[in-house]
Amino acid sequence: MSALSSALKYLTSQLRQIGIFIALIAIVILFQVLTQGVLLNPQNVSNVIVQNSYVLILAIGMVMVIIAGHIDLSVGSVVGFIGAVAGVLSVRMGLPWWLAIILCLLLGAVVGAWQGFWVAYFGIPAFIVTLAGMLIFRGLTQVVLGSTQITPFPDELRSLGGGFLPNLGFLFGQLETLTVVLGVLATAFLVGQAVRQRLIRRRLNLEDEPFLWFVVKLAFTGVLVLAITFLLASYRGTPVVLVVLGVLVVVYSAVMARSVYGRHIYALGGNLNAAVLSGVKTKRVTFLLFVNMGVLGALAGLVFAGQLNLANPTNGNGFELDAIAAAFIGGAAVTGGIGTVTGAIIGGLIIGILNNGMSIIGVGTDWQQFIKGIVLLAAVAFDVYNKRRSSGR
Amino acid sequence: MFDEEGRYPVTSNILEMRNITKTFPGVKALQDVSLEVKRGEIHAICGENGAGKSTLMKVLSGVYPAGSYEGEIHFEDEPVEFKNINDSESLGIVIIHQELALSPFLSIAENIFLGNERQKNGWIDWNATNLEAAALLARVGLRDNPITKITEIGVGKQQLVEIAKALSKRVKLLILDEPTAALNDEDSAHLLDLILQLKEQGITSIIISHKLNEIKRIADSVTIIRDGKTVETLEVAANTISEERIIKGMVGRDLDNRYPDHTPHIGEEVLRIEDWTVHHPTDHSRVVIHGANLNVRRGEIVGIAGLMGAGRTELAMSVFGRTYGSNITGKVFKDGKEIRTHSVSEAVKNGIAYATEDRKRYGLNLIDDIKRNVSGSALGKLATWGWVDANQEFVVAEGYRKSMNIKSPTVAAITGKLSGGNQQKVVLSKWMFADPDVLILDEPTRGIDVGAKYEIYTIINTLAAEGKGIIVISSELPELLGICDRIYTLSEGTITADVPRAEATPELLMQYMTQEKE
Structure with missing residues (x-):
């Protein structure tokens, strides 16, 4: 009983993080019912992952920028610009696909460095710099493409966007082997890490989350990963972009939670002056943050162009808004200093599932936009309400 | 005596707050507090931080609306219920908050x-x-x-x-919350005179203050609040009440000594600044610090006294990573060797730390927890290859929580919710963790109650005893006289004197602090 009550007490203290998760589950259940089971059918789950991958990639970079107290409005244009350049490099110039990818990522870094310079070293607010960047890179997209489209892309770039890992045969007649192996490994990794951390904390005699809650959370995570594995394995296997995304989530979560660099981002977002006086090289941190955003924007551009098999002047229009919405739905604070990578991913998934579910049941794009707007507002309102309630006197 | 409407006042009190109880979720901020303020007097309220003074004033001014507390308020002998600040202001009750609005x-x-x-x-x-x-x-x-x-x-x-x-x-009743906290002595004196003038014009004032000498100077009576309860109301006007008597009421014990004993063990020189000249950051022609020379030895507590605007903080911050000023010239020596302190990280690497006078704006990340604030200035010590050991961080912060007596159940508590004294302990912990040889403390006890001040002084003594050189910048001369081994005086950017403890008196220091440029 006391285990239960302490778990519940812990639960309420973590309301925001759990709330967003519960919201995601509620939305999944809602649309599972409304779509009469289409939402969670294996092909659709695979589609949702693939079709939202580029927004999720952007959301990772965006939440970091937002935690630092900035914003990046240019990412949609960067997606279009890099897609165009990728088309020119790999189709018109016929460069090998890997060289095209490397050059595009480098170009993304240059784009980020350009914006980072103005924000960090010149002191222009990021809103202005990236608003300018939004126009600059959209313009450059059209310059590069010369008002035409480029298609088709090489197979390797197409599979980065929409392809699957090679099929190594089937287990139990219908489950794709490689996917099952990856899924089990991922579950083992997550559980192993969690248990290892808990043991270390136990040994150092540190306070920790209640045991019951720890078990429930771990079991839930494990079941979730295995369920997705099962669904993917019974369709066409693991999307290439899911592997990319998985690696990014693990690496960036660790960077934000455990690296000195990540801590410095939180510190300067929480109180810039205090960070400066603590010896944080705030300008360099900010500069690198935009370089990082540029690289992730380039990656999203490659994924999106590959998936569409097309470089088009309008590629990426409005993506910045989805990425920003994902970060805020995922609990990032408008004032900076608060937010997590996993939160932004869940926020992005909520938007993606809303899009997908509403499309399946035939809601028009007009009402889709309306509902997404309400969800964003509700999520932030919930945050603000919680903050007000918890700040006692 | 009759009032304007010709009624005979029932009492001589302009304000009576009776049995006020105010609870927040989980805390009883005020318990059965009563306050009587006489018409035309200056009434001081004092108590330690968190005692409930500000809460009481918020109840009075309608920030906490009627119904959210228990008890009665009578203003000019009429029961009143304020729904918001406009209600109280329309009757002539005006509050001036500590943070100016x-x-x-x-x-x-x-x-x-x-x-x-x-x-x-x-x-x-x-x-x-x-x-x-x-x-x-x-x-x-x-x-x-x-x-x-x-x-x-x-x-x-x-x-x-x-x-x-x-x-x-x-205004009929003026409430001033820590009005002189951010003022220098001259401005404070002017403000206090003004409050006395207003009294002659018939305006009643309630003044919340930590500064007992001010209370003694202008107040007619003082109400002491401790832990959300009224302790007592004393008549100050009779001039029979000593500062020690008020302190006793506030902390509930005698404070024989406001400053802990300190026997200096002074060693080698650890920091020397030579010919240090600093110009204003935007107005490059204005010289803010003129050729300052000063030194600190290991185990020594050195004070810097100066009026507001004399350049105390500017001097400290220009040395600490050139975080203030432009066209800085001069030399900094550490253990006899010249060092570069062009950035904060260089200064920290060379063993210099600076704890700011404004901990909320410049010292803490108020939305983050204690442990991450403590590790903030020396995160590298907890990291290998750029990865922080969060568990070790917890252990370190927990150590400071216990040794510094930071009053919080856990180091995962958000610093923005701590009291001023505890926030200051977090700032000190942060710089102690960086393990500097020289610690510059700018107004280390500003806005902190008497009990916590004593603790901070003890910590400063301990640091000096460990062989660190300490520089204390303070607006309060008694504080400098109470804890320093040596005091530099600063006037208009020039160091005017270097006074050993034995010779220092408030009068002498003030004379050097106001000495004009020849």
């Missing part, structure tokens, strides 16, 4: 009439606004033009503008 880019006149504009059918009457503002400024003794922007006047004058604003609302 002026809009920086508006003029003095616009600020005075903000929310109460001189208008005709929704259009501002600028002539009336500026003329009436000028008249109000004259009453508070401020000679600035009413169209001056707030950013262009100092904190002392801003405080006077706040009072002018209160006068514009036909």
